[in-house]
Amino acid sequence: MLKRWLKSFYIKIFLSFLVTCILFFVGLALFWNAYFTDLFYMDKKELLAARSAEVAKLLPSVQEGTISTRELRFGIRIIARSINGSVWLVDAKGNVLNGSSERDGTVIPKTMDALFIEGLKGNTGFVAAPYKLDENAMEGFLTHYAPAQLNGQPVVIFLHVPAVEVSEALAAVRWNIVVPLLFSLLTVGIILYILSRKLAGPLQQINRAALELAAGDFSARVPVGSNDEVGQLAKSFNFMVTQLNEWEDTRQEFLANVSHELRSPLTSLRGLIIAMNDKVIPADKYGHYLKICGFEVQRLQRLVNDLLDLARIQNGMDVIRLRPLVLNEAIAETLELLSTITRERSLILEARVPDPALQLLTAELDPDRFAQVLQNLLYNAIQFTPGGGTITVELRAQSENAVILVRDTGIGMHEHELHRIWDRFYKVEHARTPCSEGTGLGLTIVKHLVSGMKGSISVTSQPGAGTEFMLAFPLIPVGR
Incomplete structure (x- = not known):
């Protein structure tokens, strides 16, 4: 159940955005914490660094004999009072040699060992930590350590100032940073959850509808709630x-x-x-x-x-082989083939084709498929034209197209029939004539063949006034 829940799309979206927001908020909190910590301690750090330099200046005078050890202690105490803290001189063994507190001659607290080692290595730094220098002291100090030399021996200078007030101020600032960020994160999490549900909800509906569709239910629909x-x-x-x-x-x-x-x-x-x-x-x-x-x-x-x-x-299996075809000749050949059947049915077959010597119309067509298209249209005209009627085939150039009109004076068709004549197996004669020689596929094949030869076909008709099919194919420019 848990794995399925974790695989949910909207849960993935929600967790992705939530993790991104958490990382952003954590980074923001760390940044502000570092910024305010550095801001609050800046003045004290500058003061400690300056006083540490003053202590370091006193040490060479002791080695030269200019000042005594007692005078050194007195000077260190004055410096300690100026910072309202304490100053230690610690030798390489960790003993306080001289200072402003009561720890002279004692070993430094274990909590200071890491700082002491860094100082012996020649490093300088600051540390703000909630430790005690002695049992009576308050917790929370800012400590500065720096390496020095006394009588040719390495020592470490420690300066300590109370930082309780700064620590309390920083704690208050941190709470003021963390609490709003937590509430913001909670709010953003709720908003992200709602948005992810809203985003993934339609996808879940589409998934359910697709499964219903696969099961054969074609009534499945997805509600549309937006325009995105x-x-x-x-x-x-x-x-x-x-x-x-x-x-x-x-x-x-x-x-x-x-x-x-x-x-x-x-x-x-x-x-x-x-x-x-x-x-x-x-x-x-x-x-x-x-x-x-x-x-x-x-x-x-x-x-x-x-x-x-x-x-x-x-299915695209029929390959239409296009080549230049002279329409004047192709139409004449097709009409010659159908002249016998039109005479048998007492029909007049007229051809209005330009004389090839005066106007030659050529198009890129498949000769066999074009003959099939024209024969289908003419057979339809023959079938639905009573004896004594006229069937006319006209060829003319119109703009950049060759236009072929197949017109008859037959029974015609109603408007609603014109919309269905391209459907497979549709037969107009089912309603108005007992004749049923065709299969109802002829015009469907004609439409596909005309489209395959980059042409177009349209039809107009009126009941009792006959029908006219219009074919249009792009002409090959003269001289090509």
């Missing part, structure tokens, strides 16, 4: 769920449509085969029903081929 990066992440997650839900609905619809499209011809084939096998159908009618079976097999073959074609295009 976390709020944008929540919005993006909700948008992703919506898209996944739509894709899942599309997938289910696709499977249902495929099942339906496959089931219809298979059911017809199975029924006819069983009927002929059981002799329900007379032998002289076999030829007629075998033609029906052949038609259903072709229907299945078209459906499978369209599905494979669409899958290759959507």
Whole structure:
């Protein structure tokens, strides 16, 4: 449980910021403590250093015989009174040779041993510590030690001044520093905890929603409570769920449509085969029903081929090989292939293509895929145009594009149908005509192929007035 709690994102954020704040506050406290300690002791340190120098000046006079030991003691006592403290001269064995206190001829306290050793090494320094020089003295002294020479022997000069008042003042200052810092740290800790929870809360909600989504629940959503990066992440997650839900609905619809499209011809084939096998159908009618079976097999073959074609295009497996294509000639060839079927259906097929000798329009296209696009559009026009109608294919240059219009005088489409004609398996004829020759995949394939060849396609239509598809492809500049 503890490990899981420590792995929590908001706990990591909270602890990281809290440790940073603690280190900052500790550093700040140490800085102010050092600053005020140095400030309060500064005057006394300067005074002790000056008086230590005066004592050091007296020692050569003793060696020269200018002053006696008694006069030295008297001078040291005067210096001690000037600092309201005490002065010791300590030999190399730790004995007080001369001083301003009653410790003459005694060994220095053990608490002074470390300072004494530093002095013998030739070091100078200050120490403020709560120690006692004797049983009757008060605790808390500022001590200065410095090396010197007396009669050719090393000695250490000690100057002690009471620092009780300074220590008490420093203690008060430290409390005034530490207490506000502790309250500040507590306040900052609470604020950091709240902020880290607020920051990590939406992430936890997104995690829970993602797990629900993985389990198949597409109703999972994350509440958006802000417009910052976390709020944008929540919005993006909700948008992703919506898209996944739509894709899942599309997938289910696709499977249902495929099942339906496959089931219809298979059911017809199975029924006819069983009927002929059981002799329900007379032998002289076999030829007629075998033609029906052949038609259903072709229907299945078209459906499978369209599905494979669409899958290759959507998965990027279909390689579109672009090369310069003369549209005048490509359109003329396609219209020549479809002229027979239009005559059989009593349709007028018009071509409004510029004369190649006057205007040659060339674009970077895949010849086979372009022929497939144009044939799909023309087959749709043929299917939905009654006998006697007209199908027109027009080619013209417009700005930097080659524009191809495929126009018919057929039954047309309503506005709501125009939005769905690019959907897989959608058939307009389901609602208004019994004809059902197509698979409902043709226009879906057309849209993908046109986009793959860097073109665009649009459609306009009115019920009873026909339909017009407009293709646009970038032209290759003349002389390229």
